[in-house]
Amino acid sequence: MEHKDATVAVIGAGDFIGAAIAKKFASARFTVFAGRRHGDKLAPLVADIEAAGGRVVGRSLDARKEEEITTFLQDADMAAPLEVCIFNIGANVNFPLLETTERVFRKVWEMACFAGFLTGREAARLMLPRGRGNIFFTGATAGMRGGVGYAAFASAKFGLRAVAQSAARELGPKGIHVAHLVIDAGVDTAWVRERIKEALANLDPGRLMRPASVAEAYWQIFQEPRDAWSFEREIRPFAEKW
Amino acid sequence: MEHKDATVAVIGAGDFIGAAIAKKFASARFTVFAGRRHGDKLAPLVADIEAAGGRVVGRSLDARKEEEITTFLQDADMAAPLEVCIFNIGANVNFPLLETTERVFRKVWEMACFAGFLTGREAARLMLPRGRGNIFFTGATAGMRGGVGYAAFASAKFGLRAVAQSAARELGPKGIHVAHLVIDAGVDTAWVRERIKEALANLDPGRLMRPASVAEAYWQIFQEPRDAWSFEREIRPFAEKW
Amino acid sequence: MEHKDATVAVIGAGDFIGAAIAKKFASARFTVFAGRRHGDKLAPLVADIEAAGGRVVGRSLDARKEEEITTFLQDADMAAPLEVCIFNIGANVNFPLLETTERVFRKVWEMACFAGFLTGREAARLMLPRGRGNIFFTGATAGMRGGVGYAAFASAKFGLRAVAQSAARELGPKGIHVAHLVIDAGVDTAWVRERIKEALANLDPGRLMRPASVAEAYWQIFQEPRDAWSFEREIRPFAEKW
Amino acid sequence: MEHKDATVAVIGAGDFIGAAIAKKFASARFTVFAGRRHGDKLAPLVADIEAAGGRVVGRSLDARKEEEITTFLQDADMAAPLEVCIFNIGANVNFPLLETTERVFRKVWEMACFAGFLTGREAARLMLPRGRGNIFFTGATAGMRGGVGYAAFASAKFGLRAVAQSAARELGPKGIHVAHLVIDAGVDTAWVRERIKEALANLDPGRLMRPASVAEAYWQIFQEPRDAWSFEREIRPFAEKW
Numbered sequence: 001m002e003h004k005d006a007t008v009a010v011i012g013a014g015d016f017i018g019a020a021i022a023k024k025f026a027s028a029r030f031t032v033f034a035g036r037r038h039g040d041k042l043a044p045l046v047a048d049i050e051a052a053g054g055r056v057v058g059r060s061l062d063a064r065k066e067e068e069i070t071t072f073l074q075d076a077d078m079a080a081p082l083e084v085c086i087f088n089i090g091a092n093v094n095f096p097l098l099e100t101t102e103r104v105f106r107k108v109w110e111m112a113c114f115a116g117f118l119t120g121r122e123a124a125r126l127m128l129p130r131g132r133g134n135i136f137f138t139g140a141t142a143g144m145r146g147g148v149g150y151a152a153f154a155s156a157k158f159g160l161r162a163v164a165q166s167a168a169r170e171l172g173p174k175g176i177h178v179a180h181l182v183i184d185a186g187v188d189t190a191w192v193r194e195r196i197k198e199a200l201a202n203l204d205p206g207r208l209m210r211p212a213s214v215a216e217a218y219w220q221i222f223q224e225p226r227d228a229w230s231f232e233r234e235i236r237p238f239a240e241k242w
Numbered sequence: 243m244e245h246k247d248a249t250v251a252v253i254g255a256g257d258f259i260g261a262a263i264a265k266k267f268a269s270a271r272f273t274v275f276a277g278r279r280h281g282d283k284l285a286p287l288v289a290d291i292e293a294a295g296g297r298v299v300g301r302s303l304d305a306r307k308e309e310e311i312t313t314f315l316q317d318a319d320m321a322a323p324l325e326v327c328i329f330n331i332g333a334n335v336n337f338p339l340l341e342t343t344e345r346v347f348r349k350v351w352e353m354a355c356f357a358g359f360l361t362g363r364e365a366a367r368l369m370l371p372r373g374r375g376n377i378f379f380t381g382a383t384a385g386m387r388g389g390v391g392y393a394a395f396a397s398a399k400f401g402l403r404a405v406a407q408s409a410a411r412e413l414g415p416k417g418i419h420v421a422h423l424v425i426d427a428g429v430d431t432a433w434v435r436e437r438i439k440e441a442l443a444n445l446d447p448g449r450l451m452r453p454a455s456v457a458e459a460y461w462q463i464f465q466e467p468r469d470a471w472s473f474e475r476e477i478r479p480f481a482e483k484w
Numbered sequence: 485m486e487h488k489d490a491t492v493a494v495i496g497a498g499d500f501i502g503a504a505i506a507k508k509f510a511s512a513r514f515t516v517f518a519g520r521r522h523g524d525k526l527a528p529l530v531a532d533i534e535a536a537g538g539r540v541v542g543r544s545l546d547a548r549k550e551e552e553i554t555t556f557l558q559d560a561d562m563a564a565p566l567e568v569c570i571f572n573i574g575a576n577v578n579f580p581l582l583e584t585t586e587r588v589f590r591k592v593w594e595m596a597c598f599a600g601f602l603t604g605r606e607a608a609r610l611m612l613p614r615g616r617g618n619i620f621f622t623g624a625t626a627g628m629r630g631g632v633g634y635a636a637f638a639s640a641k642f643g644l645r646a647v648a649q650s651a652a653r654e655l656g657p658k659g660i661h662v663a664h665l666v667i668d669a670g671v672d673t674a675w676v677r678e679r680i681k682e683a684l685a686n687l688d689p690g691r692l693m694r695p696a697s698v699a700e701a702y703w704q705i706f707q708e709p710r711d712a713w714s715f716e717r718e719i720r721p722f723a724e725k726w
Numbered sequence: 727m728e729h730k731d732a733t734v735a736v737i738g739a740g741d742f743i744g745a746a747i748a749k750k751f752a753s754a755r756f757t758v759f760a761g762r763r764h765g766d767k768l769a770p771l772v773a774d775i776e777a778a779g780g781r782v783v784g785r786s787l788d789a790r791k792e793e794e795i796t797t798f799l800q801d802a803d804m805a806a807p808l809e810v811c812i813f814n815i816g817a818n819v820n821f822p823l824l825e826t827t828e829r830v831f832r833k834v835w836e837m838a839c840f841a842g843f844l845t846g847r848e849a850a851r852l853m854l855p856r857g858r859g860n861i862f863f864t865g866a867t868a869g870m871r872g873g874v875g876y877a878a879f880a881s882a883k884f885g886l887r888a889v890a891q892s893a894a895r896e897l898g899p900k901g902i903h904v905a906h907l908v909i910d911a912g913v914d915t916a917w918v919r920e921r922i923k924e925a926l927a928n929l930d931p932g933r934l935m936r937p938a939s940v941a942e943a944y945w946q947i948f949q950e951p952r953d954a955w956s957f958e959r960e961i962r963p964f965a966e967k968w
Contacts, residue, residue: 066828097847097896098854102792105843109835113885117831117877121823128824146891151843154888159839162884165872170823173448173481185469206415206469213470220462227427227448228455228477231484235470239415242473308586339605339654340612344550347601351593355643359589359635363581370582388649393601396646401597404642407630412581657932657965669953690899690953697954704946711911711932712939712961715968719954723899726957 002029003055007080009033009073011063011119012089016189017138019045020211021086024219026054030083033076035061063089063115069122077126084134084222085123087116091156092140094149105152112156117163120178124171131175134222137164138214139182144234168231179221182234184242185209206239244271245297249322251275251315253305253361254331259380259429261287262453263328266461268296272325275318277303305331305357311364319368326376326464327365329358333398334382336391347394354398359405362420366413373417376464379406380456381424386476410473421463424476426484427451448481486513487539491564493517493557495547495603496573500673501622503529504695505570508703510538514567517560519545547573547599553606561610568618568706569607571600575640576624578633589636596640601647604662608655615659618706621648622698623666628718652715663705666718668726669693690723728755729781733806735759735799737789737845738815743864743913745771746937747812750945752780756809759802761787789815789841795848803852810860810948811849813842817882818866820875831878838882843889846904850897857901860948863890864940865908870960894957905947908960910968911935932965 008025012018013034026032026049034042039060049056057079062068076082091111093104120135127133142150143157161180168178187209217235224230236242250267254260255276268274268291276284281302291298299321304310318324333353335346362377369375384392385399403422410420429451459477466472478484492509496502497518510516510533518526523544533540541563546552560566575595577588604619611617626634627641645664652662671693701719708714720726734751738744739760752758752775760768765786775782783805788794802808817837819830846861853859868876869883887906894904913935943961950956962968 097893098851100843100847102844105840109840109885113881114831114835117826117881118828121826121877125824142888146888146893146895148892148896151847151889151892154892155839155843155885158888159835159881159885162868162872162880163877166874166877166880167823167872169484169872170874175480177480209469210467213467216467217470217472220465223462224477225452225455225458227451227479228459229480230459230475230477233472233475235466235472237469238417238419238471242411339608339651342601342605344602347598351598351643355639356589356593359584359639360586363584363635366581384646388646388651388653390650390654393605393647393650396650397597397601397643400646401593401639401643404626404630404638405635408632408635408638409581409630411630412632653968659964661964693953694951697951700951701954701956704949707946708961709936709939709942711935711963712943713964714943714959714961717956717959719950719956721953722901722903722955726895 003031004029005080006083007031007033007076008084009035009076009082009086009123011035011061011085011087011115013042013045014088015041016211017187017214018088020215021088021218022056023049024215025084026056027052031080032056033059033072033079035059035063035072037062063119064110066118069115069118073122073126081130082123082126082133084136085119086136086138086218087119088138089115090138090140091153093153095152096149097151100152105155108152109156109159112153113159113163116160120163120167124167124176127176128174133176135167135171135176135178136218136221137180139180141182141184143182165231172229177224177226177229179230180232181214181217181221182232183209183214184234184236185240187211187214204239207237209235209237245273246271247322248325249273249275249318250326251277251318251324251328251365253277253303253327253329253357255284255287256330258453259456260330262457263330263460264298265291266457267326268298269294273322274298275314275321276300277305277314279304305361306352308360311357311360315364315368323372324365324368324375326378327361328378328380328460329361330380331357332380332382333395335395337394338391339393342394347397350394351398351401354395355401355405358402362405362409366409366418369418370416375418377409377413377418377420378460378463379422381422383424383426385424407473414471419466419468419471421472422474423456423459423463424474425451425456426476426478427482429453429456446481449479451477451479487515488513489564490567491515491517491560492568493519493560493566493570493607495519495545495556495569495571495599497526497529498572499525500695501671501698502572504699505572505702506540507533508699509568510540511536515564516540517556517563518542519547519556521546547603548594550602553599553602557606557610565614566607566610566617568620569603570620570622570702571603572622573599574622574624575637577637579636580633581635584636589639592636593640593643596637597643597647600644604647604651608651608660611660612658617660619651619655619660619662620702620705621664623664625666625668627666649715656713661708661710661713663714664716665698665701665705666716667693667698668718668720669724671695671698688723691721693719693721729757730755731806732809733757733759733802734810735761735802735808735812735849737761737787737798737811737813737841739768739771740814741767742937743940744814746941747814747944748782749775750941751810752782753778757806758782759798759805760784761789761798763788789845790836792844795841795844799848799852807856808849808852808859810862811845812862812864812944813845814864815841816864816866817879819879821878822875823877826878831881834878835882835885838879839885839889842886846889846893850893850902853902854900859902861893861897861902861904862944862947863906865906867908867910869908891957898955903950903952903955905956906958907940907943907947908958909935909940910960910962911966913937913940930965933963935961935963
């Protein structure tokens with residue numbers, strides 16, 4: 001089967017959600033550009049996609065650096081026109097307010113918000129001349145509600161949501177679909193597994209989300225006809241309390 | 243091709259959104275039960291679905307009457323298990339506050355909110371013993387924001403949204419997916435056409451939504467895996483201001 | 485000390501919040517019109533206010549009846565110009581969805597939403613010719629979030645909030661201040677005492693609100709200069725979780 | 727008349743809102759510590775307050791620098807216990823997304839969000855041992871909604887709101903009142919005057935807010951009894967559209 005003449009960039013292609021998104025779009029014959037901090041960790045993902053007949057480029061990427069984002073997305077766009085760009089970097093930390101250092105607050109913002117801004121802006125720069133494209137941001141409950149201990153993380157995620165809203169309102173009428181996917185659940189990731197391992201025996205399996213289901217949600221958003229775009233979608237497992 | 247052993251009920255099967263939903267699910271081999279105030283107006287919809295090889299029952303239904311809702315949904319469930327129930331009755335009116343009569347306020351509420359409550363409750367009664375099902379409500383911008391002149395309509399739509407939220411939180415953990423689809427746009431309906439006919443020459447075609455796109459959104463929600471359900475989705479055309 | 489040439493109407497002048505509001509405004513030399521379903525229960529409030537030198541009229545009032553609301557507010561306005569009208573009727577009930585009867589759903593709406601609409605509209609009718617006045621609505625957490633078991637109550641409170649929003653947007657530019665006070669707490673009322681009496685030993689006293697504090701919040705809203713009106717204020721005790 | 731044994735710190739004591747807040751609290755016999763980037767511009771404010779018999783210290787302060795915030799608040803607290811700390815730095819800019827530089831995005835965030843975090847954290851550090859205090863943040867419409875051209879400003883203001891929410895939930899039960907005042911209006915400031923000077927002839931005077939009214943709102947929040955604290959208050963002139 002032919003590949004599409006289209007690229008999907010995944011910025012923050014971690015082992016769980018990011019990898020699932022990459023596989024989903026690769027299986028739909030998109031060329032995938034996958035970036036994460038330590039590119040060597042992308043080897044299993046690249047191997048999986050290639051074994052399935054997909055096309056993928058894995059790269060080390062520090063998304064907080066303007067020139068790295070610009071180069072990454074330009075290279076993606078040269079492989080084939082950039083049709084979808086998904087920003088998927090998290091930085092979930094929890095500290096009491098007094099123990100939230102300047103360094104942590106700044107770093108979390110750089111990873112979860114500033115890098116998202118750079119990503120959205122540079123993707124838009126490539127897409128605007130064509131009048132089409134998709135820019136999606138992975139949000140979290142902390143982007144909607146600042147809970148105890150989340151001054152740093154919630155602040156960054158609120159900020160990312162604002163970038164997404166502002167971009168959506170500016171770019172929508174120019175043909176670019178901007179969306180913000182809010183994951184209101186524990187996703188089955190290394191981080192969550194670590195946090196809940198003692199609780200696993202008691203864990204309600206109806207309250208964890210599979211990474212593939214997040215990828216499915218992005219795929220749905222990508223499918224929306226342009227006369228019925230959604231900007232925000234909050235997803236949670238059926239048994240989650242909210 | 244075989245029909246599924248499953249029924250979809252559309253309460254408020256008007257000529258535009260409701261009809262598009264009915265056709266979408268009929269084309270996916272569901273048996274469709276379509277109800278609207280004046281059942282004789284369902285003839286073209288029934289004819290269309292049957293001509294395409296679908297199964298449909300059209301009925302007169304006053305959704306404000308408990309016994310009519312109960313009977314309609316029970317009959318649907320007897321045809322084949324009720325898998326999806328969509329409440330789609332609107333009642334868009336705009337009056338200055340002082341000119342909003344008691345009669346209008348009450349009637350709009352009965353159509354857009356009370357009937358939705360009855361529908362949700364009776365659908366849940368049929369679905370709960372099976373631990374599965376889908377109950378969807380069509381919302382509107384007026385369900386999120388009470389604008390000038392919308393005391394009656396917004397009040398009813400806010401109330402419907404509360405019913406949906408409360409039902410979602412109670413029924414989700416029991417396996418029933420409750421969702422609220424907010425249509426933030428003019429949909430291409432008779433009502434909208436009437437309102438804008440003088441403006442049609444100047445109308446930005448990027449600001450109208452096709453009924454089929456609403457149906458597509460419901461179809462997406464129906465497809466969501468149960469570890470990543472969305473409750474609310476707000477859709478609008480790409481060129482809409484928001 | 486002279487009385488003001490101004491009346492405050494309290495619709496839903498129950499023993500706790502309503503009574504506290506009535507006393508607060510009476511102590512500021514307003515004439516108070518206090519209405520509640522069973523007017524004979526107003527005797528202690530009337531006695532208290534009069535003992536303190538205040539002016540008050542207590543009346544039986546079924547706020548779900550248009551003509552009763554109209555007469556009550558007209559009479560208040562004849563005593564002295566109606567300057568503040570506060571709608572304070574609640575109807576807090578909790579039932580599983582399947583056990584929420586048509587009768588309960590309708591009655592809760594009539595008390596908590598429909599009566600509020602009538603109140604707001606009739607107060608506006610009296611205030612608009614003067615280009616000034618204040619119309620305040622008592623809201624609840626259930627007006628912001630539809631929790632499990634609150635299909636009826638949340639639906640009514642959401643609906644009331646919509647009425648308030650719509651009225652605020654229409655009447656504000658005409659000089660009438662419309663506000664919605666959201667009480668996100670257990671207030672020290674008979675209903676709450678009954679509900680928590682077994683828990684009282686363990687109750688965190690930092691999580692209950694005194695009725696006088698609600699009255700104080702209304703007094704603050706009334707004091708706002710018209711270039712800095714607030715529409716919505718959510719109040720909770722310092723130790724409340726939210 | 728005696729001064730209170732209490733200090734109010736105003737971080738971002740500009741010529742309009744900040745100055746009005748400083749004067750309001752000074753007139754209520756608080757010692758005021760006023761900081762702004764260029765401390766020499768504080769001379770008129772200091773002169774005004776002192777002429778009225780108030781106590782005030784004006785200082786140059788770069789609120790983006792942790793050590794400057796720490797020193798400023800510690801000095802304030804040594805003059806008299808820090809009872810109120812108000813963060814009032816804005817950074818309103820509007821650029822199309824593609825023209826929003828990394829430098830602008832970062833600077834706006836440092837001024838409007840990061841400095842607010844430092845302020846809140848250091849104020850809390852001084853107040854927590856006493857179990858009382860007030861920390862207030864000046865928000866804006868852009869903190870609630872990311873409009874076209876506001877990627878930088880809205881992102882920072884959203885982030886500040888998250889800091890305020892997170893702090894409120896953590897510090898409230900410890901006796902510290904955290905609030906977020908959203909100003910949904912043009913305030914009569916130099917910046918607004920500049921922007922609208924050509925429009926002034928047509929400007930609806932009912933749509934501008936006086937700085938003194940913002941100060942009044944803060945004074946109200948400060949007066950709230952602790953069993954009825956509000957976290958967020960959105961204020962706008964009576965004729966504002968919203």
